[in-house]
Structure formats: C-alpha cells, structure tokens
Amino acid sequence: MSNHSVEIRNLDLSFGAVEVLKDLNLDIHEGEFLVLLGSSGCGKSTLLNCIAGLLDVTDGQIFIKGKNVTWAEPSDRGIGMVFQSYALYPQMTVEGNLSFGLKNARLPKDEIEKRVARAAEILQIGPLLKRKPGALSGGQRQRVAIGRALVRDVDVFLFDEPLSNLDAKLRADLRVELKRLHEQLQNTMIYVTHDQVEAMTLADRIAIMKGGQVMQLDSPANIYNKPRNRYVAGFIGSPAMNFIEGELSGGVFKADGFEASLAGYDWASETPADGPVTLGLRPEHILTEDQVDNGTVTTEVLADLVEPMGADTLVWSSLAGHPFRFRMDGQATVKGGDTVRIGIDMTRASVFDVTSELRL
Amino acid sequence: MVDVAMSGPRGPKPKKAFSTRNIMLYGTLILVSVYYLLPLYVMIVTSLKGMPEIRLGNVFSPPLEITTAAWTKAWSEACTGINCDGLSRGFWNSVQILIPSVVLSIAVASVNGYALSHWKFKGSELFFTILIIGAFIPYQTMLYPIVILLREIGLMGDLGGLVLVHTVFGMPILTLLFRNYFTSIPEELFKAARVDGARFWGIYFRIMLPMALPIFVVAMILQVTGIWNDFLFGVIYTKPDTYPMTVQLNNIVNSVQGVKEYNVNMAATLLTGLVPLVIYFASGKLFVRGIAAGAVKG
Numbered sequence: 001m002s003n004h005s006v007e008i009r010n011l012d013l014s015f016g017a018v019e020v021l022k023d024l025n026l027d028i029h030e031g032e033f034l035v036l037l038g039s040s041g042c043g044k045s046t047l048l049n050c051i052a053g054l055l056d057v058t059d060g061q062i063f064i065k066g067k068n069v070t071w072a073e074p075s076d077r078g079i080g081m082v083f084q085s086y087a088l089y090p091q092m093t094v095e096g097n098l099s100f101g102l103k104n105a106r107l108p109k110d111e112i113e114k115r116v117a118r119a120a121e122i123l124q125i126g127p128l129l130k131r132k133p134g135a136l137s138g139g140q141r142q143r144v145a146i147g148r149a150l151v152r153d154v155d156v157f158l159f160d161e162p163l164s165n166l167d168a169k170l171r172a173d174l175r176v177e178l179k180r181l182h183e184q185l186q187n188t189m190i191y192v193t194h195d196q197v198e199a200m201t202l203a204d205r206i207a208i209m210k211g212g213q214v215m216q217l218d219s220p221a222n223i224y225n226k227p228r229n230r231y232v233a234g235f236i237g238s239p240a241m242n243f244i245e246g247e248l249s250g251g252v253f254k255a256d257g258f259e260a261s262l263a264g265y266d267w268a269s270e271t272p273a274d275g276p277v278t279l280g281l282r283p284e285h286i287l288t289e290d291q292v293d294n295g296t297v298t299t300e301v302l303a304d305l306v307e308p309m310g311a312d313t314l315v316w317s318s319l320a321g322h323p324f325r326f327r328m329d330g331q332a333t334v335k336g337g338d339t340v341r342i343g344i345d346m347t348r349a350s351v352f353d354v355t356s357e358l359r360l
Numbered sequence: 361m362v363d364v365a366m367s368g369p370r371g372p373k374p375k376k377a378f379s380t381r382n383i384m385l386y387g388t389l390i391l392v393s394v395y396y397l398l399p400l401y402v403m404i405v406t407s408l409k410g411m412p413e414i415r416l417g418n419v420f421s422p423p424l425e426i427t428t429a430a431w432t433k434a435w436s437e438a439c440t441g442i443n444c445d446g447l448s449r450g451f452w453n454s455v456q457i458l459i460p461s462v463v464l465s466i467a468v469a470s471v472n473g474y475a476l477s478h479w480k481f482k483g484s485e486l487f488f489t490i491l492i493i494g495a496f497i498p499y500q501t502m503l504y505p506i507v508i509l510l511r512e513i514g515l516m517g518d519l520g521g522l523v524l525v526h527t528v529f530g531m532p533i534l535t536l537l538f539r540n541y542f543t544s545i546p547e548e549l550f551k552a553a554r555v556d557g558a559r560f561w562g563i564y565f566r567i568m569l570p571m572a573l574p575i576f577v578v579a580m581i582l583q584v585t586g587i588w589n590d591f592l593f594g595v596i597y598t599k600p601d602t603y604p605m606t607v608q609l610n611n612i613v614n615s616v617q618g619v620k621e622y623n624v625n626m627a628a629t630l631l632t633g634l635v636p637l638v639i640y641f642a643s644g645k646l647f648v649r650g651i652a653a654g655a656v657k658g
Contacts, residue, residue, distance in 0.1 A: 054551050075557030087548035091570040100566070101556030148556070 004063070005030045005188035006051060006156055011060035013043075013050060013212075020046045021212040024060070028190065033182050035199040036192045038209035039235070044192045047209070048158050051190065052081050065155055075104070077156075080149025084161040086141040088133035094144050095129040098151050105152075119147040122181070139170045146181070159191040163198065175201060196236055200224070208232050226266075226350070230357040233280045233350055239314060242281045244322045245354070249274045253351070255320035260297040264347040272353075272360045280350035283314070286326035287343035295343025303338045315340065407431060407626035414622050430623035434631060438624055440611035441600060447628055450608030454588060454635075456519050457604055461526035462583045466576065469531055473538025474564050478550050488539065495532035503596060510597060517599045525597055526587050534579055541575040542568060577643055585636040605632050 006028040013021040020043045028034050036044040049055040051062060053074035061070045069077045088097050098119060102112045120126040123143045133141055142162055149157055162178075163171045179202055182189055193199055199206050200220045208215040208223065208231075216228040227233035233241050246255030251271065253260050260279075287295045301324060305316040313328045317340070326342060334340060351360045376382075402419055407430050409423040436446040443449065475481075476488050506525060507516065515521030545568065553563045594604040603611070609632045613625045 049551075052551075052555060054554060073557075074551075074555045079555065081552065081555045083548040083552060085546055085548050087546065087552040089549065089553070089567055100553075100558070104557035104562060148552070152556075 003030045007063040009061040012058045014058050031186045033189045033204045035203035035206045037199040042209040043212040044209050048192050078154050079156045080152045080154040081158040082145045082162045084164050086145045101152050115151045119150040123147050138166050157189040230352045239283050239325050242324050244279045248277045258320040260346050276354045278352040283325045284327045285348045288328045292343035296346045298343045300341050403626045431627040434624045434628035438612045450605035454605040460523045461587050465527040465530035466579050469534030470538045472535040474542050476539045477542035491532050522597045525593050584639045588635050
C-alpha cells in the first residue's frame with residue numbers, strides 16, 4: 001500500500017461518555033522510532049493499547065503493514081509490547097517467559113530455541129535464562145520483557161513507558177541500549193512516555209498529545225525550535241519557556257517597557273496583522289555576559305532568585321511584568337538583587353496568537 | 361562529655377520477663393486457650409471411659425481404664441433407625457458428597473471469578489451484583505423451591521442432588537473470593553499474555569492458575585468445612601440411606617430410646633469433626649506458604 005508501517009485513520013475511542021481519542025490520524029513510517037509524548041490522561045497509552053488490539057476502538061481504522069487490523073487479535077497483528085511494570089509471568093523462568101508466545105503460535109522446538117538464543121544474545125540475558133523473574137533486578141526484568149517482544153520477530157514494537165519504573169541511572173543506561181537496539185533491528189517502534197528527555201533522545205519523530213488529539217507530529221528539533229502552539233511550547237523544554245503577553249505592531253513586539261523588532265523571524269505564513277500576541281522565549285536561549293551583544297535586542301532585568309545547579313545557573317526575574325527565567329553559565333557570579341544585562345535573539349523566539357494559541 | 365556518652369543507655373533496651381505487659385498478654389492467652397480446650401479434653405476423656413466409670417460423675421478425671429469400645433461402637437455398631445452400622449455409612453456418604461461438591465464448586469467459581477475480573481462483558485457488573493445478593497438470601501426461604509426443582513430433574517434424595525445444591529450455594533462467596541483475587545493480578549500481565557497469543561483458557565490455565573494457589577487453598581478450606589459440617593441441606597435433600605455424617609451423628613446422639621451412652625456420643629462427635637480438623641492441620645502450612653509465595657512481585 002505504502003511505506004507506512006502503521007496507519008491510524010479517524011480513530012475514536014470513548015469509555016461511556018468520556019471521549020479519550022478524537023478523530024485521530026497518524027502515519028508511522030517503516031523503521032521509524034515514534035514517541036507519543038504527553039502528560040498523564042492525554043490518551044497516549046490508550047492509543048498504544050488500541051494499536052496493540054487490547055482495546056476495542058469506537059470508530060476508525062488501524063492498518064499495520066498495509067493490512068487492516070482493526071478487528072484482529074493482538075497476537076495476529078505482528079506487534080510486540082513492553083509494559084511499564086514488565087508484566088513477566090512470575091511462575092515461569094526467563095526462558096519460559098521468552099518462549100510462551102512462540103509455544104502459543106505452535107512453532108517447532110528448534111526454531112523456538114534458536115530465537116530465544118538470539119534474543120538472549122542481543123540483550124545479554126543468556127546467564128539469566130533459568131532464573132525466575134523474582135530473582136532479577138529491575139533492569140534485568142525490563143530486558144527480559146523487551147526480549148519477549150524480540151523473539152516474536154514482529155514488525156512493530158510497542159513500548160508503554162518501559163523505563164518509568166527504573167531508577168535514574170538505569171533509565172539512562174537502558175535508554176541508550178534501546179536506541180542501539182533500534183539502530184540494530186531497524187524495526188518500527190512506537191514508544192509512549194511522559195519524560196521529554198526520553199522523547200527527545202530516542203525519537204525520529206515525536207507526537208505530542210493532549211486531550212486525545214495530536215498537537216504536533218514532528219522531529220525533536222522542530223518540536224523544540226518551532227513548537228506549533230503554546231501548549232507544545234510550554235510542554236517541551238525544562239525549565240519551561242517564558243511567555244510574555246504583548247502587542248505586535250509593524251513587525252515590532254511591544255510589551256510593558258520592552259520592545260523588540262521581529263525582523264528575521266521565520267513567520268509560519270505571511271507576516272501577521274498587528275494585534276495582541278504572546279512571545280515565547282526559552283530560558284536557555286537568553287544570552288548573558290560576553291554573549292549579550294549577539295542578540296538582536298538587549299535589556300536589563302533584576303535577578304530575583306538564583307538557583308546554582310553546577311553546570312549552569314538558573315535566574316528567576318521578571319520581564320515586562322511577567323515571570324522570566326533564564327539560564328547562565330554555572331560559573332557566573334550573580335546573586336539575588338543584582339541587575340543583569342541580557343541579550344535576546346528574536347529569530348529564535350516563538351510568537352503565538354493569543355486566542356488560537358497557534359504559532360505565528 | 362565523652363564519658364557521659366559512653367555510660368548512657370546503649371543497644372537494645374532490657375526487658376523484664378515478668379512485666380505487667382507479659383503477664384497480661386500470656387495470662388489472657390492461657391485463659392482463652394483453657395476455655396476452648398477444656399470441653400475438648402472432657403470429650404476425649406469421656407470417650408475413652410466405660411459407662412460404669414462415667415456414672416461415677418467425675419467429668420474431669422482421666423479414665424481409670426482406657427477402652428476404645430465406645431469408638432468402635434460409634435464407628436460401626438451404633439443404631440440409627442433400622443441401620444446398625446454406626447457412623448461409617450454416613451462417613452462414606454459425606455465423602456461422596458464432599459469431593460464432587462468441592463471440586464465442582466471451586467472449578468466453576470474460579471472460572472467465574474476469572475471471567476468477571478479480566479473478561480468484562482456488557483452487564484458483567486450487574487451479573488456479579490446479582491450473584492453477590494444471592495449470598496444474603498437466607499437458605500430457609502429457598503428450601504422448598506429447591507425440593508421442587510430437584511424433584512423435577514429427578515435428583516431428589518440422590519447424592520447428586522445434594523452435590524448440585526452445595527455447588528450452587530457455594531457460588532456467590534467463592535466467585536467473590538476468586539474475582540477479588542484475580543483482580544489483584546496486574547492487568548498488564550493479562551495484556552502481555554494476549555499479545556503473546558494466549559486466549560481465554562490459555563491465560564486461565566497457564567498464567568492465572570499457577571498464580572492462584574493460595575486462593576485455591578482458602579477456597580478449599582472454606583468449602584470442605586462448610587460442606588462437611590452442613591446439616592440443613594443434608595437432612596432435607598437426602599433419605600436415610602444417603603444421610604451425610606452430620607445427620608447420622610444427630611440421630612445417634614439424639615436417640616431417645618435406651619440409655620444415654622455418653623462415651624459413644626463423644627466418640628461419634630469427635631469422629632465427625634475429624635475431617636475439617638485434618639484439613640486445617642494439613643493445609644495450614646501450605647496456606648501460609650501460599651500467601652507468602654503470592655506476594656512475590658511479577
């Protein structure tokens with residue numbers, strides 16, 4: 001049909017009167033690593049369960065590899081799934097866990113052995129095969145869970161917040177392993193998370209979801225640099241983007257005591273009409289110290305509170321009557337009450353419409 | 361400064377063996393134990409005495425001359441009506457009622473509970489509610505309708521009829537028990553099994569059953585004691601030939617003819633209570649171990 005691995009057409013899902021997914025469309029390319037990102041309750045896990053066939057959809061269609069699987073059993077869809085709580089069968093050994101799906105599919109014994117051995121080698125869980133899940137650490141359990149999807153030799157891998165139960169260090173390690181695994185296998189992977197670091201580092205494309213709809217589907221760089229609306233802008237980035245309400249008049253942004261020309265700004269369409277707008281500035285894009293003059297505009301702010309974090313320092317202040325945070329070098333000597341000169345590169349800013357909240 | 365720190369209290373606080381707390385605790389425990397064990401002691405002692413010794417009236421004194429005659433009589437000679445083969449007939453009847461009832465009720469209820477927890481269907485909650493309401497309806501109101509029902513299907517007075525009654529009446533509480541247990545098994549495990557290609561029965565037998573051993577032991581204890589000790593259904597839905605042990609015990613103990621043979625009565629009662637007792641002792645350890653095994657995270 002096309003080179004789309006997974007296609008979702010006009011998908012609706014309601015639990016009673018609650019609409020969880022609304023007319024959702026999504027095309028996922030062959031071999032792509034797609035991350036579904038959103039805060040809890042945005043429908044991202046629900047969407048994944050629909051793709052897996054664990055939830056019946058209210059309306060719409062799902063295609064996997066060009067085949068309509070809307071009514072197919074989970075096991076017939078060519079998917080493997082990894083869950084947040086690992087969901088290993090506690091009474092079976094690791095080997096039993098890996099081969100359970102293959103035994104259900106009535107594969108010949110030597111084929112099962114071959115596939116289990118291959119998965120064990122890729123994931124380096126060979127020495128654990130005879131153990132029960134209860135005797136494994138969190139990271140080992142999650143690796144077995146990935147192995148269970150791996151042995152099934154599927155087209156699409158589904159991950160439902162697989163790293164959320166692990167501690168920070170293990171999470172970082174396994175994240176890299178997942179990325180390596182994707183490069184090695186070149187399978188389509190759909191990955192649900194609420195962690196934006198995981199999303200940014202792993203994804204080929206990110207789908208930001210809110211209220212059962214996809215807000216923006218784009219590469220991590222585009223989502224970060226050119227958020228399509230104010231929600232995406234505020235959701236991605238830590239610390240969050242600063243928003244300043246003001247007026248646009250003749251290509252110049254004006255707010256209470258702050259003026260900046262938007263010459264060179266990459267407008268979404270033609271230059272918009274004058275009127276109220278919201279300006280979004282990322283804390284890490286604010287230029288300080290010897291960089292100040294690289295900005296298109298400079299101004300002075302009063303540092304209210306300073307949070308030294310080692311590698312960098314976060315300064316809380318206010319600009320044009322709005323709370324304003326920016327990042328400085330970790331070695332900067334600044335304390336509360338100081339006046340700081342800052343430079344702003346308006347070509348890296350984001351401008352949003354006040355009512356529709358869309359990027360201008 | 362250093363000396364004060366060294367000489368102050370250190371390590372575990374010393375405890376007195378005869379503190380008020382210990383006296384209260386162990387005193388209460390001993391008192392309660394005696395209260396419960398004394399009747400049992402009297403029963404055992406009396407069952408080992410002969411009638412002349414019982415007539416002396418020393419209830420608490422140990423038997424001067426130990427005899428098992430009362431036990432033999434209770435088991436194989438005591439008369440109820442025209443049958444004079446003691447409790448043995450009732451024992452075998454009870455076994456024939458117990459085994460199919462327990463197996464059947466647990467098998468059906470566990471599948472019920474599994475379906476109601478993981479395969480929710482339209483109206484499953486309503487179905488479950490109706491089933492639970494069944495647990496609150498007094499048995500007495502249903503006695504006569506069941507007589508008619510059993511008569512119509514030709515099982516009145518038959519052991520099979522009683523098995524059916526026990527299975528049906530065990531359903532509400534057992535289904536509740538299994539449903540709650542299966543609900544506590546993570547949903548994701550069930551989803552993983554579905555992705556792995558297991559269906560209704562595959563998940564039940566391969567995933568759920570092995571994880572449910574503790575609840576099966578609990579259900580077995582409930583059913584064995586409940587069905588073995590049942591008197592009401594036994595006396596109504598069977599006839600003298602197929603009376604369960606409890607009904608026969610009653611007939612022996614409450615017979616109004618002749619001398620009251622206290623030793624035989626005591627022996628018969630102890631014999632009847634033996635099965636639940638054995639179940640408790642045999643499965644107690646398994647029960648605790650099963651609960652602990654079930655606590656391992658998946």
